[in-house]
Amino acid sequence: MIEAVGLTKRYGDKTAVYNLSFQVRPGAVTGFLGPNGSGKSTTMRMILGLDNPTSGSVTIGGHPYRQLPNAPRQVGALLDAKAVHGGRSARNHLLSLAQLAGIPAQRVDEVLGVVGLQDVARRRSKGFSLGMGQRLGIAAALLGDPQVLLFDEPVNGLDPEGILWVRNLMKKLAAEGRTVFVSSHLMSEMALTADHLIVIGRGQLLADMTVPAFISANSADFARVRTPQDAPEQREKLTAALTEAGGQVLSERDGALRVTGLPLPRISDLAHGADVRLWELSPHQASLEEAYMRLTQGAVDYRSTEDQLAGLQPPQPAYGHTPPPAPVVPDVPQQGWYAPPPPGQNPYATDPSAKRTDDHPEDAR
Numbered sequence: 001m002i003e004a005v006g007l008t009k010r011y012g013d014k015t016a017v018y019n020l021s022f023q024v025r026p027g028a029v030t031g032f033l034g035p036n037g038s039g040k041s042t043t044m045r046m047i048l049g050l051d052n053p054t055s056g057s058v059t060i061g062g063h064p065y066r067q068l069p070n071a072p073r074q075v076g077a078l079l080d081a082k083a084v085h086g087g088r089s090a091r092n093h094l095l096s097l098a099q100l101a102g103i104p105a106q107r108v109d110e111v112l113g114v115v116g117l118q119d120v121a122r123r124r125s126k127g128f129s130l131g132m133g134q135r136l137g138i139a140a141a142l143l144g145d146p147q148v149l150l151f152d153e154p155v156n157g158l159d160p161e162g163i164l165w166v167r168n169l170m171k172k173l174a175a176e177g178r179t180v181f182v183s184s185h186l187m188s189e190m191a192l193t194a195d196h197l198i199v200i201g202r203g204q205l206l207a208d209m210t211v212p213a214f215i216s217a218n219s220a221d222f223a224r225v226r227t228p229q230d231a232p233e234q235r236e237k238l239t240a241a242l243t244e245a246g247g248q249v250l251s252e253r254d255g256a257l258r259v260t261g262l263p264l265p266r267i268s269d270l271a272h273g274a275d276v277r278l279w280e281l282s283p284h285q286a287s288l289e290e291a292y293m294r295l296t297q298g299a300v301d302y303r304s305t306e307d308q309l310a311g312l313q314p315p316q317p318a319y320g321h322t323p324p325p326a327p328v329v330p331d332v333p334q335q336g337w338y339a340p341p342p343p344g345q346n347p348y349a350t351d352p353s354a355k356r357t358d359d360h361p362e363d364a365r
């Protein structure tokens with residue numbers, strides 16, 4: 001297990017990590033997420049004893065990394081895949097690491113096979129593609145057959161086959177009871193790989209929970225409703241009925257209505273009562289990406305200027321019709337495409353299994 005307690009790192013005036021406390025448990029893949037510059041690499045470097053905390057501590061199995069006996073056999077890491085002597089062959093690079101850690105040469109050939117580099121093992125790594133470099137870095141992490149593994153952006157530069165391979169490898173390592181801590185900016189990939197998430201923003205802890213709990217806590221489900229395109233008055237009637245019943249209605253780019261605050265059967269009944277035909281009534285479940293954007297939108301240092309609200313507008317009245325009551329825009333701290341009503345105010349978010357806790361898979365065992 002990795003345990004950080006009050007971990008803080010300052011570089012001069014810059015606080016990269018502040019008062020971070022978390023545990024990374026064995027038997028699960030724990031995703032480490034955060035916007036650019038939020039302190040993920042700094043935290044990983046402190047876990048690996050490559051940087052000293054300004055205050056606080058971080059231990060692996062109860063010991064700081066530098067006090068671990070034969071650390072390379074207990075902890076493996078991929079931090080920077082480019083940190084390889086390019087003049088050496090992949091095999092010689094791994095052999096030199098193995099010799100330093102007292103690992104037999106036979107293990108080098110084993111890990112070359114695991115990562116699929118056996119055919120290019122004697123080629124100089126200088127000519128390796130980004131993906132081959134990542135595989136070599138992963139081989140180095142696996143060399144000591146360690147119980148604890150850290151991967152900083154392991155799928156960087158990998159093709160779809162490589163990404164699938166890394167996903168399955170992470171899951172397999174965790175299923176073997178190892179501690180797997182992996183950072184990534186690819187939310188869709190994290191949603192498929194991670195069991196648990198630790199999310200930081202500007203060096204501070206934002207969330208520490210399972211993936212389903214994270215999505216549930218940081219998003220609100222909504223209903224997508226579509227009326228016949230050739231009958232705009234139906235859409236207006238429905239908007240008025242839904243709003244009057246306490247729903248919040250916004251218009252999506254394709255003309256569908258996004259409804260929060262009312263369960264699906266109620267929307268159906270209201271449409272029926274208003275004599276409105278429905279072409280679509282479907283539940284929308286938030287993705288990890290949406291939940292992540294919602295949580296971190298206040299903690300992003302570098303942001304594009306694109307208007308995230310552009311695709312979501314209050315419904316416009318059709319020409320020649322009485323305008324319906326003004327739609328209620330959800331009252332959220334910062335509105336945006338990813339900003340549904342605040343957690344707790346969403347009548348759909350009632351899944352009791354999605355606990356907002358720092359629950360870990362092994363707690364359930």
Ligand SMILES: Nc1ncnc2c1ncn2[C@@H]1O[C@H](COP(=O)(O)OP(=O)(O)OP(=O)(O)O)[C@@H](O)[C@H]1O
Pocket residue numbers: 011014015016034035036037038039040041042043
């Ligand atoms: N050696 C250093 N000296 C000064 N500032 C640093 C140093 N290392 C990191 N920082 C700063 O600390 C902050 C956190 O950086 P870090 O690289 O840990 O973030 P990150 O979450 O890994 O970012 P990314 O996702 O872009 O890799 C940044 O503002 C960075 O500029």
